[in-house]
Ligand SMILES: Nc1nc2c(ncn2[C@@H]2O[C@H](COP(=O)(O)OP(=O)(O)OP(=O)(O)O)[C@@H](O)[C@H]2O)c(=O)[nH]1
């Protein structure tokens with residue numbers, strides 16, 4: 001069979017399969033939705049709030065299919081990846097709605113599956129069974145975004161950049177203890193575990209100070225935890 005005909009036949013077969021799958025209710029497409037933004041951008045609050053509104057019939061004026069009543073059922077389902085923890089939606093909502101506290105900064109990736117039953121906007125598709133869409137929403141620590149530029153740096157470049165930044169502006173004040181220790185270390189002398197530990201602790205304290213500083217220093221390298 002010539003290739004064009006083969007592909008036409010394949011397309012027709014796939015279309016037929018889709019149609020019959022759809023008719024028998026087997027089609028359950030899945031969307032994976034990553035919510036991205038720097039640390040403290042509001043990802044965790046946004047996901048908790050969106051899911052809470054979807055599950056409880058909240059006002060979502062720009063979500064046309066919900067507003068027009070085409071979405072008939074919305075529920076949480078077990079998220080499909082065993083290797084990824086579940087987004088602790090219930091804990092976040094309890095903290096936000098009952099305890100009135102904001103979530104802690106996210107420490108690890110997590111995922112939540114929400115499944116919607118809907119009626120298609122197209123009259124033709126409405127002839128078949130209702131549509132069903134699963135959305136896997138992924139939350140992760142915004143801090144990870146700042147690690148991406150590290151891929152392009154070797155350790156020496158990273159160290160030089162970090163030391164240079166620590167000498168400038170507000171950071172100079174917060175980094176002073178680490179800088180004093182670092183300058184006192186005899187680089188040519190024998191390696192000393194005690195020195196290494198003290199330097200690591202001072203560097204961590206500097207990063208933590210940047211993080212909690214009200215002047216909000218957001219572009220931190222890894223190591224604050
Ligand atoms: N007023 C108001 N403040 C918000 C809202 N969403 C987030 N915030 C504030 O922004 C902070 C960060 O929100 P999170 O949702 O934890 O931010 P995140 O993007 O998940 O941050 P990481 O987990 O560190 O990546 C909260 O602690 C609140 O102070 C909102 O809808 N309204």
Ligand SMILES: [Mg+2]
Nearest residue numbers: 043044105106
């Ligand atoms: Mg978060």
